[in-house]
Amino acid sequence: MITAGIDIGSITAKAAVVEDGNVLGTKVIFTGYNVETAARKVYGELLAELGLPADAVERVVATGYGRNGVPFADKAMTEIICHAAGAHHLMPEVRTVIDIGGQDSKAMAVDHKGAVRDFVMNDKCAAGTGRFLEVMARALEVNLDDFGNQSLLAPAPAKISSICTVFAESEVISLISRGEPRENIIAGIHDAVAARVYAMAQRIKADPPIMMTGGVAKNQGVVKALERRFGSPISTHELAQVNGAIGAAVLASGI
Amino acid sequence: MSAADSEKPRKFRAAKRMREIMTEYYIEAKGAGSTGKKVAWITSGGPVEPLIAMDVIPVYPENYGAMIGASHMGGDLCAKAEAMGYSTDLCSYARADIACARENGGPIGGLPKPDMLICCNNICGTVLKWYETHARYFDVPLFIFDTPFCHTEFPDIARKYVHRQLDEYVAFLEEACGRPFDLEKSSEVGRRSLEGQRLWQEVLDTAAHRPAPMTAFDAFFFLALIVTLRGTQVVVDFYRELLSEMRERIEQGVWAIPNERFRLLWDNLPVWYRLKWLSDTFASHDACLVADTYTTAWCGSMKYIDENDFFGSMAEAYTRIYLNIGVDEMAKTIFSMIDKYQVDGLVMHSNRSCKPYSFGQYDIMRMVQEEKGIPCMIIESHMTDERSFSESQTLTRIEAFMEMIRQRKGLRS
Numbered sequence: 001m002i003t004a005g006i007d008i009g010s011i012t013a014k015a016a017v018v019e020d021g022n023v024l025g026t027k028v029i030f031t032g033y034n035v036e037t038a039a040r041k042v043y044g045e046l047l048a049e050l051g052l053p054a055d056a057v058e059r060v061v062a063t064g065y066g067r068n069g070v071p072f073a074d075k076a077m078t079e080i081i082c083h084a085a086g087a088h089h090l091m092p093e094v095r096t097v098i099d100i101g102g103q104d105s106k107a108m109a110v111d112h113k114g115a116v117r118d119f120v121m122n123d124k125c126a127a128g129t130g131r132f133l134e135v136m137a138r139a140l141e142v143n144l145d146d147f148g149n150q151s152l153l154a155p156a157p158a159k160i161s162s163i164c165t166v167f168a169e170s171e172v173i174s175l176i177s178r179g180e181p182r183e184n185i186i187a188g189i190h191d192a193v194a195a196r197v198y199a200m201a202q203r204i205k206a207d208p209p210i211m212m213t214g215g216v217a218k219n220q221g222v223v224k225a226l227e228r229r230f231g232s233p234i235s236t237h238e239l240a241q242v243n244g245a246i247g248a249a250v251l252a253s254g255i
Numbered sequence: 256m257s258a259a260d261s262e263k264p265r266k267f268r269a270a271k272r273m274r275e276i277m278t279e280y281y282i283e284a285k286g287a288g289s290t291g292k293k294v295a296w297i298t299s300g301g302p303v304e305p306l307i308a309m310d311v312i313p314v315y316p317e318n319y320g321a322m323i324g325a326s327h328m329g330g331d332l333c334a335k336a337e338a339m340g341y342s343t344d345l346c347s348y349a350r351a352d353i354a355c356a357r358e359n360g361g362p363i364g365g366l367p368k369p370d371m372l373i374c375c376n377n378i379c380g381t382v383l384k385w386y387e388t389h390a391r392y393f394d395v396p397l398f399i400f401d402t403p404f405c406h407t408e409f410p411d412i413a414r415k416y417v418h419r420q421l422d423e424y425v426a427f428l429e430e431a432c433g434r435p436f437d438l439e440k441s442s443e444v445g446r447r448s449l450e451g452q453r454l455w456q457e458v459l460d461t462a463a464h465r466p467a468p469m470t471a472f473d474a475f476f477f478l479a480l481i482v483t484l485r486g487t488q489v490v491v492d493f494y495r496e497l498l499s500e501m502r503e504r505i506e507q508g509v510w511a512i513p514n515e516r517f518r519l520l521w522d523n524l525p526v527w528y529r530l531k532w533l534s535d536t537f538a539s540h541d542a543c544l545v546a547d548t549y550t551t552a553w554c555g556s557m558k559y560i561d562e563n564d565f566f567g568s569m570a571e572a573y574t575r576i577y578l579n580i581g582v583d584e585m586a587k588t589i590f591s592m593i594d595k596y597q598v599d600g601l602v603m604h605s606n607r608s609c610k611p612y613s614f615g616q617y618d619i620m621r622m623v624q625e626e627k628g629i630p631c632m633i634i635e636s637h638m639t640d641e642r643s644f645s646e647s648q649t650l651t652r653i654e655a656f657m658e659m660i661r662q663r664k665g666l667r668s
Contacts, residue, residue, distance in 0.1 A: 121652060
């Protein structure tokens with residue numbers, strides 16, 4: 001059976017097509033202003049790349065904050081259950097999933113079947129999210145894709161104590177004006193994100209193995225900072241950013 | 256959409272009667288100036304019975320706070336208080352009420368001016384500064400009824416300390432009203448207060464029936480009378496009527512959620528400006544909030560009341576209320592409610608406004624998961640400040656919570 005998952009996040013829209021457990025293809029575009037347009041576009045382009053007609057796909061599940069704005073989906077499910085299902089699909093031994101997306105971060109405890117045992121989400125504040133990193137990258141004039149690797153070169157990470165994005169930005173600016181090396185500031189920012197996410201994840205029983213999903217999983221600086229906090233390795237997957245869409249496609253086969 | 260979605264829940268007959276009683280109550284309070292009756296502003300957990308016995312009209316800024324929240328006026332009023340210099344971290348009832356007192360801007364054109372203020376700190380510490388502010392502004396006497404925190408027990412020294420304040424309270428009222436306290440009348444008020452609390456508990460107990468004839472959202476509505484007018488006959492008569500309506504619903508098979516599949520327990524105050532949205536959202540999952548710790552608080556310390564000596568025993572009853580006990584004691588109350596109402600999950604409102612209620616919730620949540628093995632979720636907001644609520648985040652949490660419950664029960668999501 002061929003199924004699809006569409007994950008509409010605050011920054012990017014993702015699509016995945018799965019056939020009997022095998023990921024046939026994935027696609028990521030910017031969400032932009034219109035959720036439905038983004039959903040149709042990312043899905044249409046992926047089907048075209050795979051050379052699949054729309055009717056070859058038996059069921060579609062939408063997820064992410066824009067999940068209820070995808071009219072062609074058979075069902076909407078939360079990103080929490082989809083990320084858990086996706087992570088379980090990519091790495092069945094995973095017991096904790098940490099997902100840091102554009103506007104929120106969450107941690108999920110997952111059982112041996114990929115079902116969510118417990119979850120916790122950040123509050124409304126943007127600290128500890130992809131948006132926080134975006135704001136900081138802009139303040140430091142660094143391309144977001146280079147952000148992670150730059151911090152790995154830091155000799156002495158700076159200390160960012162504010163947990164609020166706005167206050168942290170002014171803290172970063174004062175560090176810049178004091179001549180703090182850029183790498184140290186970036187490493188400090190990653191550590192601040194990791195500290196916040198780690199504290200949040202403590203509210204659930206975050207057992208290893210831990211996997212990180214969502215767009216921020218591409219940032220090795222955050223992954224390493226989280227590993228230091230948790231004191232255990234954190235797996236990522238090349239499909240981490242589209243993990244929610246994969247989970248949605250996997251769950252679509254069971255509805 | 257199932258067929259049940261189109262079935263509108265039947266309205267409660269008692270709702271109309273309650274609105275009438277509340278309207279009459281506020282008309283009387285607002286007209287106190289012309290009838291010569293005194294008005295006392297009192298905290299929601301405060302000992303109101305002596306006021307009723309002295310024929311003083313009790314007025315509750317917190318009940319008013321709920322009205323402000325439900326009429327979506329909280330955000331503007333809180334912003335006004337912030338402009339006056341009050342912190343955004345302060346309780347949204349306090350902010351909205353302080354702004355209203357100065358501006359007369361809220362629902363029903365503001366509360367009637369107080370002749371005296373009665374502040375009992377069994378619910379929180381914020382009320383002390385809140386009422387002191389009012390005392391300075393209105394230039395009226397303030398009585399502070401100080402109830403020591405009871406981690407596990409109520410030692411003799413605390414009993415004596417609180418008891419002595421009851422004597423001082425009576426003296427304060429005699430002075431403020433210019434007449435002696437009537438002991439005979441006060442024991443009659445005490446008897447009616449206890450009767451009202453018993454009936455309110457019985458009303459809430461009807462939701463133990465599967466399916467439930469009422470939800471916590473109904474309880475949030477019907478709560479107003481046991482808070483504001485306990486000790487009066489009208490409250491006793493009203494809850495007797497409401498109880499018979501609940502029993503009638505059970506007999507006739509009228510359920511709050513027509514296809515009740517999941518039963519949930521709510522913790523903390525309601526999100527007043529989102530009652531309908533929350534109620535509809537849970538109902539769309541066939542989930543019924545069958546009970547809550549909040550409305551139960553107005554009958555939760557009945558076990559300490561001696562019906563033959565209400566005034567002698569009220570020191571203990573007013574001190575050992577839900578918000579004035581330790582986290583372990585609170586958890587025990589929640590455990591017993593989970594069993595009594597056969598609950599599948601716990602919804603905790605982490606209410607930035609109410610620190611004593613929200614403090615310890617994460618610990619209680621862990622205890623519930625370990626002891627009862629049911630899933631829990633957290634909703635974050637200020638109960639009366641709609642600017643603090645994020646709909647999409649809350650919706651994601653509720654939907655994920657319901658998916659988790661279904662997965663646990665082995666149901667298809």
